[in-house]
């Protein structure tokens with residue numbers, strides 16, 4: 162439980178390309194393999210709605226990005242891999258964060274500001290074609306991150322501002338309601354922060370200059386042949402600086418390989434030959450994954466099952482944490498009012514939760530009935546906070562929470578109906 166939590170998402174708005182692979186998919190899979198990290202990787206389909214209004218494209222992109230991540234070696238047993246829209250606690254948290262985020266802060270978000278500046282420049286209404294979704298983008302992203310209290314968020318440079326905003330949201334919430342959130346930090350892959358595209362600008366869907374990650378070999382070859390170069394002839398020395406081809410090569414090659422290409426540049430390699438070298442190098446890394454990808458993409462039912470299991474795993478955390486946050490802001494059962502009102506006598510006759518610490522240092526709780534008979538016994542939690550979250554969830558959701566928390570509870574000895582009835586009593590009185 163003391164491990165570092167990594168979290169990152171990819172917006173499901175198109176076909177994954179080499180830039181996504183080098184900047185996000187590959188580093189996230191690598192990070193997930195390290196010891197002592199806990200990783201959360203997700204398909205940001207709510208974010209996709211901000212840019213895309215073609216339902217079929219969103220669905221297709223979700224399938225392609227999920228398959229890419231899995232083909233690149235993400236192990237869903239090891240990480241929590243889910244689709245944003247399967248975790249309803251995320252939009253719920255978005256609202257709580259909306260209420261602690263200054264409108265002026267959102268006015269300064271790059272994507273929104275760019276849209277407004279463009280309109281102003283064209284002498285249009287500043288907010289023409291700007292949706293409230295675009296404006297709220299950073300808050301939804303803040304909820305993605307804070308929902309799981311991620312410490313580290315691997316992203317491209319263009320996302321740093323969003324992570325800073327998420328930190329601010331965490332701090333303002335904590336300031337008002339007590340310590341609930343960890344302020345997250347951006348992790349930038351320096352070497353690959355900007356993979357150039359075919360035209361030399363940053364590889365991006367919006368520039369239409371991408372190389373699809375799993376383009377068939379022949380298509381990959383054609384696309385690589387289309388990367389911009391200068392007009393130097395074979396035999397003329399060439400500059401590695403500013404060469405898109407060289408930069409892409411570097412993102413795939415070892416140091417020795419890169420040094421060798423650099424030498425070939427100064428020796429005057431023909432552009433056609435350099436492109437062949439790049440093509441073969443990319444294909445060497447991608448080809449084995451391409452096989453796995455095709456297999457997955459033809460089996461959407463399997464991917465769907467993986468995502469559903471991932472959502473259940475994500476919600477094991479999100480549901481009790483959301484219960485804690487709701488309570489913190491005052492979205493509470495009215496029974497809470499009764500518990501501070503002068504009706505103490507009735508309370509003594511109720512079942513109750515008892516929290517305690519075991520000699521192994523773990524925190525446990527049990528539910529006992531009014532006579533002190535054991536109804537439910539938890540396994541060990543690393544912190545009193547986690548045990549408290551599980552209790553909050555049982556109080557809020559009753560019997561359904563038993564299933565969600567099954568892995569953290571001893572097998573029940575008491576009759577399930579008795580436990581259910583006790584929880585129902587507490588749901589009113591807690």
Ligand code: TRP
Pocket residue numbers: 168169170171172205208301302305306314315316320
């Ligand atoms: N905004 C990110 C992008 O477009 C995707 C994203 C959504 C994300 N939620 C996130 C990234 C949370 C990291 C953490 O690249």
